[in-house]
Amino acid sequence: MLFSKECRRILTSLTFIIYCFVVGLFFVSQYFEECNGVPYVPDEKISEDHDVIMHGAVDDLATEFFANNYVCYPYGFYKSVRLKEDDSKKVEECLLEVTGLTHDELMDIRDSGEKYYIERGVQETMYYEIGEMPVSDTITYERFCELMGKVDDILGGGSNYKVDDIVFRYSYVPMTDEEIEGVISDLYDKDGVAGGYARLFSDYMGIVLGIMPVFVTAALVSADRRKRVSDLIYTRKISSFKLVFSRYTALVVMMFIPVIFCMIAASIQLIKNFDFSDLALYRMFTLPTFWLLPQIMIVTAVAMIVTEVFSSGIAILLQFAWWFHSNMSNGERLSGSIGKFDLICRHNTIYGRDEFLLSRNDFIFNRVFFFIAAIVITALTAYIFELKRGGRFNGFRLFGKDSIFRHKA
Amino acid sequence: MEKKIEIKNVSKFYGRKQALFDIDLTIEQGMFGLLGRNGAGKTTLMKTLAALHKKKSGEITVCGVPIEKAREIRAMTGYLPQDFSMYPSMKTDEALDYLGALSGIPKADRKKKVTSLLRKVNLIEHRHKKVKELSGGMKRRLGIAQALIHDPTVLIVDEPTAGLDPEERIRFRNLLCEVAEERIVILSTHIVGDIEATCENIAIMDEGRILWKGTVEQLIDNARGHIFTSNVEKRFIPQIKKEYIVTGMLSQNDYTTVRIVSDSEPDLPNTVLTEPDIEGAYMYCLHSSGCDVKGGEE
Numbered sequence: 001m002l003f004s005k006e007c008r009r010i011l012t013s014l015t016f017i018i019y020c021f022v023v024g025l026f027f028v029s030q031y032f033e034e035c036n037g038v039p040y041v042p043d044e045k046i047s048e049d050h051d052v053i054m055h056g057a058v059d060d061l062a063t064e065f066f067a068n069n070y071v072c073y074p075y076g077f078y079k080s081v082r083l084k085e086d087d088s089k090k091v092e093e094c095l096l097e098v099t100g101l102t103h104d105e106l107m108d109i110r111d112s113g114e115k116y117y118i119e120r121g122v123q124e125t126m127y128y129e130i131g132e133m134p135v136s137d138t139i140t141y142e143r144f145c146e147l148m149g150k151v152d153d154i155l156g157g158g159s160n161y162k163v164d165d166i167v168f169r170y171s172y173v174p175m176t177d178e179e180i181e182g183v184i185s186d187l188y189d190k191d192g193v194a195g196g197y198a199r200l201f202s203d204y205m206g207i208v209l210g211i212m213p214v215f216v217t218a219a220l221v222s223a224d225r226r227k228r229v230s231d232l233i234y235t236r237k238i239s240s241f242k243l244v245f246s247r248y249t250a251l252v253v254m255m256f257i258p259v260i261f262c263m264i265a266a267s268i269q270l271i272k273n274f275d276f277s278d279l280a281l282y283r284m285f286t287l288p289t290f291w292l293l294p295q296i297m298i299v300t301a302v303a304m305i306v307t308e309v310f311s312s313g314i315a316i317l318l319q320f321a322w323w324f325h326s327n328m329s330n331g332e333r334l335s336g337s338i339g340k341f342d343l344i345c346r347h348n349t350i351y352g353r354d355e356f357l358l359s360r361n362d363f364i365f366n367r368v369f370f371f372i373a374a375i376v377i378t379a380l381t382a383y384i385f386e387l388k389r390g391g392r393f394n395g396f397r398l399f400g401k402d403s404i405f406r407h408k409a
Numbered sequence: 410m411e412k413k414i415e416i417k418n419v420s421k422f423y424g425r426k427q428a429l430f431d432i433d434l435t436i437e438q439g440m441f442g443l444l445g446r447n448g449a450g451k452t453t454l455m456k457t458l459a460a461l462h463k464k465k466s467g468e469i470t471v472c473g474v475p476i477e478k479a480r481e482i483r484a485m486t487g488y489l490p491q492d493f494s495m496y497p498s499m500k501t502d503e504a505l506d507y508l509g510a511l512s513g514i515p516k517a518d519r520k521k522k523v524t525s526l527l528r529k530v531n532l533i534e535h536r537h538k539k540v541k542e543l544s545g546g547m548k549r550r551l552g553i554a555q556a557l558i559h560d561p562t563v564l565i566v567d568e569p570t571a572g573l574d575p576e577e578r579i580r581f582r583n584l585l586c587e588v589a590e591e592r593i594v595i596l597s598t599h600i601v602g603d604i605e606a607t608c609e610n611i612a613i614m615d616e617g618r619i620l621w622k623g624t625v626e627q628l629i630d631n632a633r634g635h636i637f638t639s640n641v642e643k644r645f646i647p648q649i650k651k652e653y654i655v656t657g658m659l660s661q662n663d664y665t666t667v668r669i670v671s672d673s674e675p676d677l678p679n680t681v682l683t684e685p686d687i688e689g690a691y692m693y694c695l696h697s698s699g700c701d702v703k704g705g706e707e
Binding site: 233 | 480498
């Protein structure tokens with residue numbers, strides 16, 4: 001059976017061994033270590049109270065405005081932003097509207113604050129110790145979000161005032177004892193413990209599985225060209241559809257096997273740390289399969305088609321860009337919000353079942369979408385493969401002697 | 410089903426560059442040689458026949474099947490590419506088995522086929538060696554084995570002996586003759602000796618065109634009266650090479666016997682008309698077709 005032969009080829013490839021090592025290492029260092037021993041107890045929760053969010057954000061904005069030094073993380077990288085007068089004026093206008101203060105009142109607050117200095121790298125910035133800033137009685141939460149969005153735009157994005165993140169950054173409030181008890185009992189009663197851990201497991205493994213499959217796939221798919229075997233393969237009787245799908249299935253299955261081993265290790269850890277009777281252990285297998293398998297499928301499918309059309313290098317670059325964008329676009333939200341088209345779904349806690357269920361429909365849509373998209377893309381890859389083997393398409397080479405950018409006399 | 414390949418007015422372009430010009434050929438059962446210089450278009454024609462390249466115009470039928478029916482063509486064609494290569498870390502028998510699986514051979518038959526083919530190409534003792542551990546000649550024999558694994562009606566072999574030592578070359582040619590008994594074998598080469606030893610029917614290609622087609626005897630007959638030998642002093646050799654097509658030289662003391670292809674008797678001392686060999690006949694064919702074949706270096 002061709003499938004088993006392809007599995008064997010993958011098994012003996014160096015990139016697959018590296019893949020297994022990285023996946024295993026990531027599992028141990030991120031999930032296994034964190035989940036060793038008794039579970040941590042949460043002490044904060046996200047508040048729905050708009051006042052809490054607005055006060056937190058305005059305090060930070062005023063502090064950064066007075067110092068004219070804004071901390072931003074566009075695409076995850078630290079950037080200290082200092083605004084020119086015009087832009088600073090625009091931020092001030094937003095701040096005045098949110099606080100309901102006049103320019104003079106705002107300056108009074110600044111001047112009454114005690115100065116202190118913070119060193120960031122080689123720069124030393126002067127800050128003002130200010131008390132709690134007022135929030136205008138007349139401003140609505142919607143208008144507040146609008147203004148924060150405007151400030152974020154002025155700062156070039158990635159600031160503390162990015163609208164999508166603002167609720168997660170400024171809304172944490174301490175939990176009461178009853179609330180803590182409720183969250184813990186949800187873990188035991190509703191999640192059967194394993195459900196909560198399965199979400200955390202999937203969260204961590206989703207990060208590594210958003211990038212690593214591209215290496216194994218690109219190496220396998222480009223091997224025909226690199227080892228100059230393409231013509232031998234192309235002249236065989238096998239249909240392109242059967243060949244491409246055999247290779248695709250073998251890749252997905254082989255790359256999922258280390259994940260299954262990690263699931264088994266995570267289950268054994270749960271058995272060690274909890275009463276077996278408290279555990280709905282099957283959840284450690286069902287949820288991560290539904291969560292992670294479509295992710296491996298889509299990354300593999302995209303890597304296959306890009307490698308066929310362009311090259312393995314382009315496939316890796318493209319996947320890295322997608323992975324990076326997906327990671328960074330989550331921003332502060334490591335739980336509680338899963339987009340319909342997020343490659344990497346995050347829920348970085350064993351708790352928060354209800355919060356997770358709020359995004360349940362989007363999550364299901366997301367995974368089913370990627371599952372179907374992966375199959376469609378693979379079918380398209382088979383079509384491209386058929387064109388290539390019949391000499392009707394040779395792919396686009398961006399670099400090297402066949403580069404499409406190379407001048408041809 | 411008639412074992413015959415018919416090629417009618419086939420043209421092929423790479424972008425705007427024409428690689429094949431109105432090729433007309435009929436290839437019947439047995440060994441057929443396609444001879445030509447490097448860059449003559451042999452590989453392009455071979456790949457077109459193997460359904461790897463798309464022709465621009467014309468018609469090709471392989472045993473009655475139009476070349477456009479790629480799946481059927483693939484089922485009946487075995488192909489050994491010019492630069493045969495296989496996944497280097499696969500074992501020899503594994504590689505054959507893998508390619509057999511791609512050819513749709515059931516597992517039970519595959520095992521027997523792999524063993525019998527490895528025996529046929531004399532690689533049975535090396536079956537557990539990795540492909541990267543095989544010598545050039547062994548690899549080429551593995552190449553033939555893989556091309557035969559699905560028992561094709563047509564075998565297309567592109568420059569199979571390039572780079573082989575004389576012993577391996579002879580062994581390989583004999584192997585090709587053996588397999589040609591029941592099928593069409595198209596051998597493309599720029600090595601005239603390969604054709605002489607194996608093929609009855611041949612075609613000569615140059616710059617994408619068929620210059621000549623017929624039997625080896627006819628090619629030799631064509632050159633009769635145009636091959637000469639002269640016994641000349643060594644110092645005249647550079648000048649002779651500039652003026653004539655020299656196909657062989659044998660030095661003895663201060664004199665060299667040169668073999669010359671010429672339309673008329675060369676104006677050289679001790680010149681005699683000689684019985685043509687295939688090399689001379691090939692050179693005469695190229696020359697009479699207007700190709701520049703003089704080796705005029707000093």
